[in-house]
Amino acid sequence: SVPSPYVRRIRIWAQQNSCKLELVSLDIFSEQDRPTMASKNPARKIPILVDGDLTLSDSNSILRYLLEKTGQPKLTWPQEHLLTTIN
Numbered sequence: 001s002v003p004s005p006y007v008r009r010i011r012i013w014a015q016q017n018s019c020k021l022e023l024v025s026l027d028i029f030s031e032q033d034r035p036t037m038a039s040k041n042p043a044r045k046i047p048i049l050v051d052g053d054l055t056l057s058d059s060n061s062i063l064r065y066l067l068e069k070t071g072q073p074k075l076t077w078p079q080e081h082l083l084t085t086i087n
C-alpha cells in the first residue's frame with residue numbers, strides 16, 4: 001500500500017540503503033487483495049516482508065530483520081523508544 005506510513009518507512013529505508021525490495025502493492029480493503037494479505041499475515045496488517053521461506057509482519061520487526069541481514073547496527077533503545085512513540 002502506497003499510503004501506509006508503516007510501509008513507507010520500510011520503502012524509505014530500502015531506498016536509502018540501496019536494498020532492492022520488490023513492492024507488491026495491495027488494496028488491502030478490496031475483496032480481491034484482502035485474502036492475499038490474510039494468507040501472509042493472519043493479523044491482516046501490512047507491511048509484510050517475504051524473504052524466501054521467511055514471512056515477517058510489523059514494520060519494527062521487518063526493520064530489525066533488514067538491519068541484521070544487511071550487517072548494520074541494531075537500533076539503540078532510545079531509537080526503539082522513539083519508533084514506538086511514533087507508532
Ligand SMILES: N[C@@H](CCC(=O)N[C@@H](CS)C(=O)NCC(=O)O)C(=O)O
Pocket residue numbers: 003004005006007028044045046047057058059060087
Ligand atoms: N504496528 C504495525 C501497524 C501496521 C498497520 O496498522 N498497518 C495498517 C496500514 S497503515 C493496516 O494494515 N491496516 C489494516 C487493518 O487494520 O485492517 C506495524 O508497525 O507494522
